[in-house]
Amino acid sequence: MHTTHTICDLAVQGIQNLIPYTPGKPIEELQRELGLSEIVKLASNENPLGSSPKAVEAIKTVLSELSRYPDGNGFCLKKALASKLKVSPEQITLGNGSNEILELVARVFLTPDLEVIFSQHAFAVYPLVTQAVGAKAKITPALNYAHDLDAMLASVNQSTRLVFIANPNNPTGTLLPSSAIENFLNELPKTVICVLDEAYFEFVSDEKKADSVAWLDKYPNLIITRTFSKAYGLAGLRVGYSLSSTVIADLLNRARQPFNNNMLALAAAEAALSDVDFLSLTVAANNSGMEQLTQAFKALSLSWITSAGNFVSVDLLQEAMPIYRALLKKGVIVRPVANYEMQNHLRISVGTAAENQFFINALKDVLIHV
Numbered sequence: 001m002h003t004t005h006t007i008c009d010l011a012v013q014g015i016q017n018l019i020p021y022t023p024g025k026p027i028e029e030l031q032r033e034l035g036l037s038e039i040v041k042l043a044s045n046e047n048p049l050g051s052s053p054k055a056v057e058a059i060k061t062v063l064s065e066l067s068r069y070p071d072g073n074g075f076c077l078k079k080a081l082a083s084k085l086k087v088s089p090e091q092i093t094l095g096n097g098s099n100e101i102l103e104l105v106a107r108v109f110l111t112p113d114l115e116v117i118f119s120q121h122a123f124a125v126y127p128l129v130t131q132a133v134g135a136k137a138k139i140t141p142a143l144n145y146a147h148d149l150d151a152m153l154a155s156v157n158q159s160t161r162l163v164f165i166a167n168p169n170n171p172t173g174t175l176l177p178s179s180a181i182e183n184f185l186n187e188l189p190k191t192v193i194c195v196l197d198e199a200y201f202e203f204v205s206d207e208k209k210a211d212s213v214a215w216l217d218k219y220p221n222l223i224i225t226r227t228f229s230k231a232y233g234l235a236g237l238r239v240g241y242s243l244s245s246t247v248i249a250d251l252l253n254r255a256r257q258p259f260n261n262n263m264l265a266l267a268a269a270e271a272a273l274s275d276v277d278f279l280s281l282t283v284a285a286n287n288s289g290m291e292q293l294t295q296a297f298k299a300l301s302l303s304w305i306t307s308a309g310n311f312v313s314v315d316l317l318q319e320a321m322p323i324y325r326a327l328l329k330k331g332v333i334v335r336p337v338a339n340y341e342m343q344n345h346l347r348i349s350v351g352t353a354a355e356n357q358f359f360i361n362a363l364k365d366v367l368i369h370v
């Protein structure tokens, strides 16, 4: 009567069939498995320079307060973000990483009879949050690995409630011109919520950066998400945020947990925001690291997808999984992207010059021996 499979049957449909997100392999795990002393991880688009020293100092100043609950409204961080981005604090929603915001959006706006549009090769969390609430995913074919905004618009119908656009996209690094996104927003019915995921915004060159915040006044259905995990180097603390109309921010705030950002994270993010020097060092290091990696790919006659982020997907012209495993044995962790329908690619996060070189040497070695 009471078999274990009946318990699984009790779960909601979306969860029963959900395949969990696969993170980049942790350094400690590879250490345990292979006992290697030197391991380079270029798998999760983390900041190779670490975190802002100001953020680390800020954490120390709140250590004596840990018995208290954090500020559930994130007053100071929202104030700092508002003044930097020229929005009102009421337009900001803080999340436990921007992934939490993506999930909140799904919970606030979706039901099983509604549809969500996102692109082939788009960020893996979009299908996850869509499926978890039982909504229907409509995946539009990519155009040269980039989002095809016309195809996305053409898929909109009466049931469409949400569109996810990652700009730059992960794992392709493709960047849509800001004029194309603006045209898209103009055409998109106001009954469709558009999430513009700008997790890699800070890495985009100034000429190509969209002034997306300015669009908020014009498009009440727009939600911009950003994060402290990538350029700000605070992935371990889990802080992200969204910018939207105050109406949407209010809705998202109703759905979140009361203390979704911990005290250390709030303090560190606020300090990191003020450390403009660390941010420019990060962007400069990324630009030169990207050059180093792509020059090496060129020398190996490999092609890659031009990336506006802090990672690059390289085409190995053969199945990438065996190369991934061979790289692991040499102490290099990169990211397989077969789950993104990119079987021949590996995604490489830009590391320090030394880390990039370690990876390049390992890749050369591996490619010679296959």
Ligand SMILES: *Cc1c(COP(=O)(O)O)cnc(C)c1O
Pocket (backbone or CB within 6 Å): 045, 096, 097, 098, 099, 100, 123, 166, 169, 170, 197, 199, 226, 227, 228, 229, 235, 238, 239, 240
């Ligand atoms: C890394 C990433 C995020 C969010 O990461 P958090 O650590 O949850 O803020 C969101 N979108 C994309 C496209 C990403 O690559």
